[in-house]
Ligand SMILES: O=C(O)CCC(=O)C(=O)O
């Protein structure tokens with residue numbers, strides 16, 4: 001699929017494409033937005049360079065073209081003047097993003113996607129990697145695919161905070177909120193993408209246990225399945241420059257922010273689009289177990 005409005009340049013063999021010739025701060029027609037959406041669904045993560053003219057409000061306005069935007073995230077401070085914008089500006093030691101995950105899968109409607117804008121990037125390091133969960137599923141040998149097809153997983157935001165990272169004072173309020181409500185949701189391990197119909201592995205960092213298996217069995221199987229997600233063939237790595245924008249399909253990817261830049265500044269801002277209720281290959285939908293997940297996407301911003 002091409003577009004009459006912009007050029008599409010794949011970045012890696014199986015995931016990721018750069019969109020060339022679109023100014024995200026301009027008034028984009030519905031036709032352009034529709035082509036951007038198709039490109040996102042096909043390539044799973046899309047990149048736009050040189051978007052220095054785009055500010056936080058423009059980023060929110062662009063995100064709104066794809067769906068409802070979430071307010072606030074319990075682990076990451078929002079901008080006080082703009083609760084839709086997550087301000088990720090607190091260094092490698094305080095981030096949970098340097099592990100493979102799909103965003104916010106502990107609620108029943110995890111994000112459709114997120115849009116990340118680079119404001120300050122270290123001279124070296126601080127890249128982000130995305131993985132294609134559809135090609136990972138296709139890579140599974142048939143017997144493992146049959147196993148994955150039958151599994152459902154409990155996703156939760158409950159962590160062992162004994163080993164938690166140290167937070168700067170201003171971010172502690174967010175952690176207090178994050179830990180005050182436990183969310184648990186049962187999702188299919190193999191999810192049918194609502195737009196492409198593709199099957200993908202829907203797992204990642206918030207998976208606690210597979211239904212009907214012990215925690216040890218779950219850990220072993222999760223490790224086995226994650227190994228297909230993180231195979232280099234299924235990934236793309238982006239070397240950020242200030243002004244870059246990345247937009248990923250959170251329904252078909254995992255990502256990992258590389259914490260290799262020491263104490264150098266790295267500042268990115270994220271806007272998140274509400275997704276739908278995942279559907280498994282048998283047509284069954286995800287189910288919230290704990291926490292009012294339906295309210296989650298509209299919860300109040302916490303500002304310190
Ligand atoms: O900082 C990054 O590159 C990504 C952080 C992350 O995981 C996110 O914004 O969801």
Ligand SMILES: [Fe+2]
Nearest residue numbers: 097101103255
């Ligand atoms: Fe993330």
